[in-house]
Amino acid sequence: xxxxxxxxxxxxxxxxxxxxxxxxxxxxxxxxxxxxxxxxxxxxxxxxxxxxxxxxxxxxxxxxxxxxxxxxxxxxxxxxxxxxxxxxxxxxxxxxxxxxxxxxxxxxxxxxxxxxxxxxxxxxxxxxxxxxxxxxxxxxxxxxxxxxxxxxxxxxxxxxxxxxxxxxxxxxxxxxxxxxxxxxxxxxxxxxxxxxxxxxxxxxxxxxxxxxxxxxxxxxxxxxxxxxxx
Numbered sequence: 001x002x003x004x005x006x007x008x009x010x011x012x013x014x015x016x017x018x019x020x021x022x023x024x025x026x027x028x029x030x031x032x033x034x035x036x037x038x039x040x041x042x043x044x045x046x047x048x049x050x051x052x053x054x055x056x057x058x059x060x061x062x063x064x065x066x067x068x069x070x071x072x073x074x075x076x077x078x079x080x081x082x083x084x085x086x087x088x089x090x091x092x093x094x095x096x097x098x099x100x101x102x103x104x105x106x107x108x109x110x111x112x113x114x115x116x117x118x119x120x121x122x123x124x125x126x127x128x129x130x131x132x133x134x135x136x137x138x139x140x141x142x143x144x145x146x147x148x149x150x151x152x153x154x155x156x157x158x159x160x161x162x163x164x165x166x167x168x169x170x171x172x173x174x175x176x177x178x179x180x181x182x183x184x185x186x187x188x189x190x191x192x193x194x195x196x197x198x199x200x201x202x203x204x205x206x207x208x209x210x211x212x213x214x215x216x217x218x219x220x221x222x223x224x225x226x227x228x229x230x
Contacts, residue, residue, distance in 0.1 A: 001026060001027065001028040002026055002027045002028070002049050002050055002119075002120060002123065003028060003030045003046070003047070003048045003049045003050070004021050004027050004028065004029050004030065004048055004049070004050045004051070004052060005029075005030060005031050005032075005033065005039065005042055005043065005046065005048040005050070005051045005052070005077075006018050006021065006029055006031070006032045006033070006052050007032075007033045007034075007036075007038075007039040007051060007052060007053045007054055007057070007062075007065075008032075008034065008052075008054040008082070009034050009035065009054060009056065009057050009058050010034075011034060013054075013105075014032045014034060015032075017052055017082065017112075018032060020109055020112050020113070021052070021116070023109070023113070024112075024113050024116045024117065026120050027050075027116060027120070030046045030048050031046050031048070034058075035057055035058055035059045035060070036057045036058075036059050036060025036061070036062070036064065036065045037059055037060060039051065039053070039057075039060075039065055040060075040065060040068060040069070043069065043077055047076075047077075048077055049076075049077060049078065049123075050077065050078050050079075050080065050119070051069075051077050051078070051079045051080070052080050052082045053065060053066070053079050053080070053081055053082065053083075053099075054081075054082060054083050055081060055083035055084075055085040055090060055094070056083065056084065056085065062081065062083065062085075062094075063090065063093050063094060063097060066079055066094065066097035066098070066099065067097060070097060070098060078100050078119070079097075079098065079099045079100065080099060080100055080101045080102070080103065080115065080116075080119065081094050081099045081101070081102045081103065082103045082105065082112075083102075083103075083104065083105060084104065084105040085104075086104055100119060100122070101115050101118075101119065103115055118201060121201045121222050122140060122201070124222075125140055125201075126140070153196070155192070156192075156193065156196055160183075160185060160189065160193060161193060161196075161197075163183040163184065163185060164179060164183050164185070164190060164193040164194065164197070165197070165202070166182075166183070167179045167182035167183040167190075168194075168197070168203055168219060168220070168221050169221050170182065171221070172220065173206060173208075173218040173219070173220045174218060174219055174220065175216055175217065175218055175219075176190045176191040176194055176217065176219070177190075179194060179219065191217075194219050197219075198219065201222055202221075202222055203219045203220065203221060203222055204219065204220050204221075204222045205217060205218070205219060206218045206219075206220070
C-alpha cells in the first residue's frame with residue numbers, strides 16, 4: 001500500500017480527497033494536514049510515500065513546503081500538487097520543485113484515480129530497475145504524460161483497442177500471437193496496439209530468451225487503465 005498524506009486547508013475538501021484516495025486500490029491515507037506546518041510535521045512523524053498537496057495554505061505556501069521537503073535530510077516523499085492554482089509561474093515552480101503531477105481543482109474522480117494509478121505503476125517500475133537505459137527513461141516519463149482515450153493516435157481505434165485490452169487483462173504473460181488469437185485481430189495489429197499500450201504503461205513488456213534465436217516479446221497487464229471511466 002502506498003502511504004498517502006492529504007494536505008488541504010479546507011476540512012471538507014481534505015475529507016473528499018481522503019475518500020478519493022481510499023477508493024483507489026493500492027493506496028491508504030495515513031493522515032490529513034490543514035496547514036503547511038502540520039504537513040511538514042506529519043511527514044517527519046508518519047513517513048508517507050506520497051503527499052497530495054494544496055498550494056494555497058494559510059501559513060506556509062505550498063511551494064515553500066515542497067522546498068523544505070527537498071532540503072530535508074530524507075526528501076523521500078513524492079508530491080502531487082492538488083490545487084486551484086492555475087498561473088504559469090506557480091506551475092513552473094512546482095515542476096522545478098519536483099512534483100510528479102499537478103491536478104487542477106475542480107476535477108472528476110476518474111481524473112484523480114488515473115493520476116494515482118499511473119503514479120503507482122511508476123513506483124513499481126522504479127522498484128524493478130537497477131540501471132535505466134534510455135528506453136527505460138523514456139517509458140518512465142511516458143507513464144505520467146499519457147493522455148486518456150480522447151487523444152488516440154492515428155491508426156489506433158477505440159473498438160480494436162478494447163479487444164486487445166480485454167485479451168491482455170485476462171491474465172498471463174502473452175506474446176503478440178497469443179493476444180491476436182484471443183482478440184481476433186491479426187498478429188501485426190496486435191503488436192501495434194501492444195506497443196501503444198506499452199508506451200502508456202498500461203502493459204509491461206518483457207523478453208523471454210529461448211534456446212536459440214531472437215528473444216520473444218511478452219506482454220502483461222500493468223494495472224493502469226487506458227482511459228478514465230466515469
